[in-house]
Amino acid sequence: MKKGTLGIILAVVILFAGFYYFAQASLNTKAEESGKKITRETNTKQKLGKQPKKKTASKKVTVKPKAVKKDDSIEMKITIKNNTKKDVTIEHSSGQVFDIQLLDANKNLLYTWSADKSFIQMLSTTEIKAGKSLSYKEVLSGEVYENIKDKVVYMKVYLTGTADFINADGYIVKVK
Structure with missing residues (x-):
């Protein structure tokens, strides 16, 4: 060189x-x-050895995936509902804010939404106002769908960012 x-x-x-x-x-x-x-506290204990009750948005912010199969496509939707009285923020390290996987009856991977996509590498945030919802919707059709449509049983979604309410293991739902 x-x-x-x-x-x-x-x-x-x-x-x-x-x-x-x-x-x-x-x-x-x-x-x-x-x-x-800016920092997170871990392993904090109150006097008398009791663990403090964690007051987070996790019980009040819901993430609901939904997948509906049609003859020529599958509609995949993720809805995040902020039921709290405060705005919530998701911090992202790239332009990707979610990912979707389609799985068979044994939960084997058939399709990953992000596999053929590129995302900008930059820090960003998504804010959801108190009492509001945010939805993402994608439709899979064409040859890719035709090849897997008879095998798809589950959809698993991930929110690709950090917030106290996000389940890092994703959210799975049976396809209707």
């Missing part, structure tokens, strides 16, 4: 690292200015 090419690659890596550092610093500053806690 030529010295000039190596120099350009090194410069790009340094610029990217700098951008990432300043983006993180900006997010932390915004969180501090809004009074949000």
